[in-house]
């Protein structure tokens with residue numbers, strides 16, 4: 429019995445580490461399912477989200493992300509991740525758990541069809557952020573952000589989100605969460621590995637840089 433407990437204890441961390449970061453797998457069926465989401469139904473359901481995310485998906489609360497114009501596949505994946513605990517947040521797990529897969533696809537269709545948030549370009553220059561976005565960092569083997577997130581922060585199929593115009597405070601919070609690992613729903617640890625290599629100062633600058641990018 430003692431031996432069994434010990435073995436279990438030793439195996440547990442490995443089992444946890446091997447847990448997939450997300451239950452969403454981008455099969456052709458899953459992609460078609462999300463593509464077929466019904467925006468009219470999504471609009472109805474979105475009444476439950478407007479209090480925090482803004483009626484048309486443009487949030488005015490600093491820690492709450494805008495959803496307007498975001499990739500539907502990305503929105504869908506996040507809702508599924510919150511629902512099964514792959515992404516953990518006390519504000520979102522309640523709303524997400526009450527949604528069916530169909531609801532999530534309908535909401536994704538609705539919010540992705542809304543015009544994205546535009547923030548006027550600030551006169552500030554974000555030198556180190558711009559360098560990370562366009563060149564990355566050779567010393568740290570960091571690829572440029574734009575390789576995945578696009579030259580205008582517009583995101584990329586399937587699950588690389590748009591960052592352009594997103595609230596800086598939210599971007600900073602979520603990058604820090606990737607850095608510490610408290611957000612760990614990125615498939616293949618793509619964002620955790622990157623955020624780990626960034627300094628807090630760079631993260632702050634990157635947040636404001638992307639808030640001021642127009643898609």
Ligand code: HEC
Nearest residue numbers: 476477480491492493503506507516517519520523535602
């Ligand atoms: C009580 C406020 C609140 C309500 C209601 C709420 N949200 Fe959220 N939502 C948040 C906050 C705060 C976050 C950021 C949480 C985090 O850092 O993980 C978030 C994150 C998200 C994200 C992740 C966005 C990203 O860029 O990664 C999606 C998608 C989302 N919410 C969709 C919805 C939908 C759809 C509804 C309605 C069914 C909803 N939310 C209702 C507060 C709320």
Ligand code: HEC
Nearest residue numbers: 560571572573576587588589599602613614615618619634
């Ligand atoms: C190898 C591709 C890749 C590179 C390079 C990359 N990202 Fe990402 N990023 C992703 C993916 C994929 C996700 C979505 C993770 C998930 O499924 O939750 C993501 C998510 C994010 C998010 C969360 C957005 C939200 O709405 O919650 C932020 C912020 C972010 N990346 C910023 C950056 C920055 C800044 C850089 C450059 C320093 C960067 N990324 C480089 C692939 C990449």
